[in-house]
Amino acid sequence: MSAIAHQDHNEKKAFLxxxxxxxxxRIFCRQVFEKLQIQEDLKDELVLAIAEAAQNxxxxxxxNAADPNELMVVQxxxxxxxxxxxxxxxxxxxxxxxxxxxxxxxxxxxGLGTFFIQEIMDAVEFKDGKKPWINHLVLTKQL
Amino acid sequence: xxxxxxxxxxxxxxxxxxxxxxxxSDKARNTILPLIEAGHEVHLNxxxxxxxxxxxxxxxxxxxxxxxxxxxxxxLVEVSKPVEKVLSMARKFL
Numbered sequence: 001m002s003a004i005a006h007q008d009h010n011e012k013k014a015f016l017x018x019x020x021x022x023x024x025x026r027i028f029c030r031q032v033f034e035k036l037q038i039q040e041d042l043k044d045e046l047v048l049a050i051a052e053a054a055q056n057x058x059x060x061x062x063x064n065a066a067d068p069n070e071l072m073v074v075q076x077x078x079x080x081x082x083x084x085x086x087x088x089x090x091x092x093x094x095x096x097x098x099x100x101x102x103x104x105x106x107x108x109x110x111g112l113g114t115f116f117i118q119e120i121m122d123a124v125e126f127k128d129g130k131k132p133w134i135n136h137l138v139l140t141k142q143l
Numbered sequence: 144x145x146x147x148x149x150x151x152x153x154x155x156x157x158x159x160x161x162x163x164x165x166x167x168s169d170k171a172r173n174t175i176l177p178l179i180e181a182g183h184e185v186h187l188n189x190x191x192x193x194x195x196x197x198x199x200x201x202x203x204x205x206x207x208x209x210x211x212x213x214x215x216x217x218x219l220v221e222v223s224k225p226v227e228k229v230l231s232m233a234r235k236f237l
Contacts, residue, residue: 019166026194044225051196055165112197115236116229 005081006036006143012075017058017066017089025054025074032076036083038143046083046141049120050074052113053087053137061091061135073133081143088133096126144192146174155183156220160191163199172202175217179209184216189226199226200233 013028015021029050033043057072058064072089117124121139129136144167149156155178163171178185185206189195203219210217222230 019164022164022166023162041228044228048196048229051164055196055198059165112200112233112236116197116232119232119235 004037004039004143006038006078006083008077008079009036010075010077012073012086014071014073015054016068017062017070017072017091018068019055019058019064021072022051022054022058026051028074029076036078036143038083042143045120046085049117049139050085052116053085053139055113057087057089057091057135061089061094063092066091078143083141083143085139087137087139088129088135090129090132090134092134093129094126094135094137144170146171148174148178153183154186156186156188158188158191160193162194163192163202164194164196165198168198168202171199172205175202175206176209179206179213179215179217182213182215185210186216186218186220188221189219190221190223192223192226195226195229197233200229 009032011032015025026047029047030043033046038046054072054074058066062070070090072087075086075088077084077086117139121141123140125138125140127136127138144159144161144163146160147158149158157175157178159171175185175187187203187206206217
């Protein structure tokens with residue numbers, strides 16, 4: 001837990017659903033975390049978790065084939081030192097019961113992104129997406 | 144991401160730099176795997192990689208597996224701090 005009292009903040013940005021947007025997502029997160037004065041090591045971890053979640057939207061919710069104008073929204077908020085990152089998309093509905101990283105003895109690529117997210121964040125929760133959104137993922141971390 | 148390949152006998156020293164994410168992981172994969180497929184020892188230098196996510200780790204896992212199948216060598220010779228951090232998290236999983 002951080003000794004710093006981080007200021008309350010709320011900021012969101014929409015991105016096209018494609019792999020080229022992942023760098024923009026990382027830049028946006030870094031800019032917000034700079035404002036929040038989050039320390040460098042934690043910032044790197046949070047950026048990774050957010051980028052992995054955004055990647056999952058591109059890769060799984062849209063199967064790498066989103067409409068060119070399709071958008072996803074990333075919202076970062078901080079209140080009372082609790083960081084919340086919300087993702088909104090209109091891809092295939094996610095069944096949270098089917099979201100899991102692969103078995104530990106199954107040495108092959110894939111599933112690592114979900115593992116990273118779970119390692120870095122305190123909580124990962126899928127909520128009901130309110131129109132026009134279908135999926136609403138919320139990651140939280142106590143700073 | 145850009146890359147450079149040095150050739151020393153049967154060794155291929157692959158230097159990657161920049162950011163390795165989902166967008167460029169195929170480029171990394173298509174750079175490394177054919178070298179292993181051809182039976183070369185591949186030494187991967189990641190000292191100038193500023194960011195790597197699970198897509199990049201997947202390329203490393205695939206490369207290692209292919210090198211075992213081909214009975215050749217695949218190893219990391221140098222890694223940057225960001226890569227080391229992601230690798231250390233991935234090691235908990237692998």
